Amino acid sequence: MPKVLISDKMDPKAAEIFRARGVEVDEITGKTPEELKAIIGEYDGLAIRSSTRVTQEILDAATNMKVIGRAGIGVDNIDIPAASAKGVVVMNTPFGNSITTAEHAIALMFALARQLPQADASTQAGKWEKSKFMGVELTAKTLGLIGAGNIGGIVAERALGLRMKVIAYDPFLTEERAIELGVEKVNLETLLARADFITLHTPLTDQTRNILSAENLAKTKKGVRIINCARGGLIDEAALKQGLESGHIAGAALDVYATEPAKENALFGTPNFISTPHLGASTTEAQVNVAIQVAEQMSDYLVSGGVTNALNMPSLSAEEAPRLKPYMALAEKLGSLVGQLAHGPLKSVAIETEGAAAELNQKPITGAVLAGLMRSYSDTVNMVNAPFLAKERGLDVREVRHDREGDYHTMIRVTVNTDEGDRSVAGTLFSDAAPRLIELFGIKVEADLVGHMLYVVNEDRPGFIGSLGSLLGEEGINIGTFHLGRRAAGGEAVLLLSIDDNAGPDLLNKVKALPGVKTAMALAF
Numbered sequence: 001m002p003k004v005l006i007s008d009k010m011d012p013k014a015a016e017i018f019r020a021r022g023v024e025v026d027e028i029t030g031k032t033p034e035e036l037k038a039i040i041g042e043y044d045g046l047a048i049r050s051s052t053r054v055t056q057e058i059l060d061a062a063t064n065m066k067v068i069g070r071a072g073i074g075v076d077n078i079d080i081p082a083a084s085a086k087g088v089v090v091m092n093t094p095f096g097n098s099i100t101t102a103e104h105a106i107a108l109m110f111a112l113a114r115q116l117p118q119a120d121a122s123t124q125a126g127k128w129e130k131s132k133f134m135g136v137e138l139t140a141k142t143l144g145l146i147g148a149g150n151i152g153g154i155v156a157e158r159a160l161g162l163r164m165k166v167i168a169y170d171p172f173l174t175e176e177r178a179i180e181l182g183v184e185k186v187n188l189e190t191l192l193a194r195a196d197f198i199t200l201h202t203p204l205t206d207q208t209r210n211i212l213s214a215e216n217l218a219k220t221k222k223g224v225r226i227i228n229c230a231r232g233g234l235i236d237e238a239a240l241k242q243g244l245e246s247g248h249i250a251g252a253a254l255d256v257y258a259t260e261p262a263k264e265n266a267l268f269g270t271p272n273f274i275s276t277p278h279l280g281a282s283t284t285e286a287q288v289n290v291a292i293q294v295a296e297q298m299s300d301y302l303v304s305g306g307v308t309n310a311l312n313m314p315s316l317s318a319e320e321a322p323r324l325k326p327y328m329a330l331a332e333k334l335g336s337l338v339g340q341l342a343h344g345p346l347k348s349v350a351i352e353t354e355g356a357a358a359e360l361n362q363k364p365i366t367g368a369v370l371a372g373l374m375r376s377y378s379d380t381v382n383m384v385n386a387p388f389l390a391k392e393r394g395l396d397v398r399e400v401r402h403d404r405e406g407d408y409h410t411m412i413r414v415t416v417n418t419d420e421g422d423r424s425v426a427g428t429l430f431s432d433a434a435p436r437l438i439e440l441f442g443i444k445v446e447a448d449l450v451g452h453m454l455y456v457v458n459e460d461r462p463g464f465i466g467s468l469g470s471l472l473g474e475e476g477i478n479i480g481t482f483h484l485g486r487r488a489a490g491g492e493a494v495l496l497l498s499i500d501d502n503a504g505p506d507l508l509n510k511v512k513a514l515p516g517v518k519t520a521m522a523l524a525f
């Protein structure tokens with residue numbers, strides 16, 4: 001039974017779902033990195049929010065880890081390249097807390113416009129400072145969105161309902177989507193110059209880090225109010241403080257900080273500054289949503305191989321997964337066969353599908369071929385990290401889906417190109433869904449690719465099979481299955497034998513010494 005650790009505070013629904021789906025679960029929160037490292041090796045899955053940092057070190061200790069699920073959106077607390085390199089799927093729940101976070105941004109906008117926290121504190125202190133808290137209306141004001149994805153889009157909708165004018169800077173926002181949202185697409189300079197309120201809704205990337213730098217803050221309209229419910233690091237906090245103190249910036253409300261937890265921050269106590277402790281996603285509804293979603297997604301993956309909302313792997317629904325399973329087994333075996341047989345550095349790989357295989361999601365088939373192919377280079381390769389490894393090695397990967405009807409109801413062909421030219425293998429699924437090789441380097445040969453195998457290329461001449469059989473008998477090697485193919489009578493022939501043990505170098509040398517043998521190799525599947 002797969003085992004998952006929930007290491008951040010999460011709605012109890014998550015554990016309920018894991019258990020109901022046959023996944024064992026431990027909830028252990030508040031561990032230090034060292035403590036987490038000591039226990040993480042036991043688990044196949046890790047479910048987190050934003051407190052647990054999944055670093056290279058944690059991943060190194062996570063020897064059984066298959067999937068990390070983030071109950072939320074931002075994955076900047078996970079070292080995704082390190083997880084990918086280890087073959088660990090990283091998933092998030094991209095929509096479960098969007099409305100809640102958008103509402104928090106709107107709440108902070110109102111709080112800034114009417115200085116609600118300050119007015120509350122003053123009134124409860126018995127001061128009744130009615131004239132001190134003169135606010136501004138939102139109606140007819142311009143809201144500048146930096147980032148108009150899921151959350152930015154919802155904020156825009158709500159702001160339009162408040163009769164604000166919404167302008168958006170987002171290099172990936174199409175004109176069509178901007179029209180659909182009812183926002184005006186502008187460049188950053190224009191947004192800075194025109195917005196009365198600016199709200200940030202981008203991830204933290206190399207492009208967005210410090211997007212509200214000292215220089216950009218200086219370009220904002222005097223009296224601007226700024227809201228950040230996205231990520232700390234998007235705003236230069238020192239420059240923001242200066243802007244608030246000088247009065248150029250009329251107010252700022254932050255939910256997120258460059259360093260979290262922000263138990264201390266230079267902004268605290270600055271006039272017109274409002275602060276919440278990363279509460280954007282903190283509503284009952286959002287936490288139930290993300291807990292359910294993360295547990296369902298992770299269970300699907302651990303139990304049936306379904307992949308949803310993965311950041312380092314193509315999606316594969318839980319319904320598709322069982323249909324694809326035998327094809328992926330075939331694809332992996334073909335990749336492995338050609339990887340073991342091809343000599344020299346691989347330059348490209350083409351994966352062709354025909355018949356039923358061509359109607360399926362191709363990405364998992366490609367991932368499985370690459371995993372098989374790369375196994376010769378890495379013991380830890382799987383479908384998740386194989387495409388990354390292939391890319392790292394500069395391997396050109398091509399998928400071709402054929403419409404044509406072939407001899408088989410379904411077929412996958414894998415062709416690799418090396419210094420020796422193209423080498424191709426093809427396979428099919430028999431009615432029992434068992435993968436079978438049907439062609440090897442242009443020679444028709446039908447074989448199961450299982451366990452230890454001996455691959456021999458020889459000249460097709462009478463008596464050869466007998467002499468090979470005698471040699472194996474003398475060496476005490478038991479033959480399981482025997483598959484034979486030849487290019488033409490008297491031409492090149494291929495033998496694939498399944499044997500009980502690995503063929504060691506001594507045996508291979510003896511096989512190679514038999515008359516007419518061109519190649520002999522041990523294969524393993």
Ligand SMILES: NC(=O)c1ccc[n+]([C@@H]2O[C@H](COP(=O)([O-])OP(=O)(O)OC[C@H]3O[C@@H](n4cnc5c(N)ncnc54)[C@H](O)[C@@H]3O)[C@@H](O)[C@H]2O)c1
Nearest residue numbers: 074147148149150151170172201202203207229230280281
């Ligand atoms: N405070 C919280 O508790 C909380 C809760 C949920 C999400 N978040 C954060 O909110 C952010 C937005 O989430 P989302 O679901 O809307 O993400 P999203 O991916 O749907 O949208 C992000 C948008 O940013 C845009 N973008 C990317 N690079 C940009 C750039 N250089 N300049 C301008 N725009 C750029 C993208 O095109 C996209 O439209 C994320 O960082 C997420 O982690 C915070």
Ligand SMILES: O=C(O)CC[C@@H](O)C(=O)O
Nearest residue numbers: 049050072073074097281
């Ligand atoms: O889990 C949380 O409380 C914060 C989540 C939020 O930052 C996110 O990116 O989804």
